[in-house]
Amino acid sequence: MLSVQENMIVEFSAEMFDQFAEIKTRYPEGKHKSALLPILHLVQAEYGWLSADAMAKVAEFLAIQPIEVFEVATFYTMFFLQPKGKYVLEVCRTGPCCLVGAEEIMAHIEMRLGVKEGEVTPDGMFSWRGVECIAACGFGPVLQIGPKYTFHEGLTKESVDQLIADLKQKAQTN
């Protein structure tokens, strides 16, 4: 759901506007609305989620109505309409991964992070959720972490613990 209680005023950098402009050149004259999804991905990569203000400013850039951005952002599951943890662990929960233990992995992540699906850890570091098939069925269980969508395959409880420890380490050194 679109969150209107939580908003974040954003100011796109000149560099981001350059990227937006490059994306627009990929489509024929007058068909620049096609740039919407690629631009929303860039905005989410920058801020971690899509606030109502960010979406309104994307609409302004593309000269379309804000509702045209909202309706798209609410349709596609990759877009976060509320703030999430710095790292969102997205575990595949569809059939083939469940044959090789995805449900146990999700239960383990919930226990390890101490938050339920979709919630954020108190330190703002982690969220997790189950997602539908991410096309890696032969290498399950799998999870992905945005915004670069790095894949982690053949998960075990131990490898998940290691991954979480590594991410904590990474956040501290940054």
Added chain:
Amino acid sequence: MTRKLLLTHIDVPGIESFDIYRQKGGYRSVEKALKTMSPEDVVEEVKKSGLRGRGGAGFPTGMKWGFLAKPEGVPRYLVCNGDESEPGTFKDRFLMTKIPHALIEGMIVSSYALGAEVSYIYVRGEMMPQIRILEKAIAEAKAAGFLGKNILNSGYDLEIYIQPGGGAYICGEETALLESLEGKRGNPRIKPPFPAVSGLYGCPTVVNNVESIAATVPIINDGGEEYAKIGIDRSTGTKLISASGNINRPGVYEIELGVSVEEFIYSEEYCGGIAGGKRLKALVAGGSSVPVLPANLALKTAKGELRLMTYESLADGGFVTGSSMGSGGFIVYDEDQCIVRNTLNFTRFYHHESCGQCSPCREGTGWMEKLLQRIEYGGANMADINLLWDIQKNIDGNTICPLGDASAWPVASAIRHFRDEFEWHILNPEESQNRNFGLAHYADPLVPVS
């Protein structure tokens, strides 16, 4: 040893780079097509090859190309469907990761055949690493003169762009994909008009799967007739199969169409048998949407013939005793898997992924999910099985796009072949929480229990 056409050089170090790919004979098909063939010649070769769409529908690619309208002064588009999301299918991600130039080469040849000067590869948004890989491949191909203006001095211009999706299974449906590419919600369009007449931006458009486009490379290199020599009947050439589930060697395999299901599951060249020495219970041969088959019908047709990995043999017996090649998402279930639980999982998937346009799908998938939850977790009665059957029947064929059908088929086939397992769940709500139903009469008859 199977003849490989797409994954021939998959293990060559650096094959993802232009230089190594080129050293291994890459981009020859572009040279051949642009220098010695007319676009119509290319279409003709693809028709001769008998290539059928590798995304799931299995429609002949050459025929699809032949439908493309060519009004004067209107651009035509080729859009590659790289929105691989069908549960059980992971071949396109594999191909784009390992040998991206095979797709770019196929895109150039196919775009030339269709007269497209701008083409798009729609890749699901979660595949950001693959998007980066493809963007690099496009830049390399452009630097080498295989993309851009006046390619190889032929006078032909082409630009290829990558478009990321946003995480929606429905965008694998070609008209939903086009809506998404236009920056909208992925709601499928009513057909007709078909994309061949009115597709992207209202212009004539062909949408082809990643693997289909890559397959045009060997077809142009060796000729359509050579390609058609591989396989059986109307199942020509090679096919990438994504093998997952309870097998010893999951992964992507390129097979010559015509290998038997039994060989594919048990031979060391492919899946290497059921993991842990267990027995085969069931098979989903073509991605989650196709009917699930119990072991006996997976290995042999109802007529008692060996079941082969071809479009015809997998569909033998229709949906009553057969299934479908689909996208080649080959999911293997061992004796410890629960059919009810798996059907619930897939139904939840379709409920989650329904775009909500058509009532039978929007409401029906959710209703089926609730009923299956009751059967799996307790509280169901016997009449619920018939109710479930009725709902799936009322979804099937009554929606704009095939997502509705795709949600109905797994449920229908599960009830058809595993009805006693559903009944056992309902009659034994507590026991079914603690153990699975097991094999019953579906026991794999070919492999002795050790």
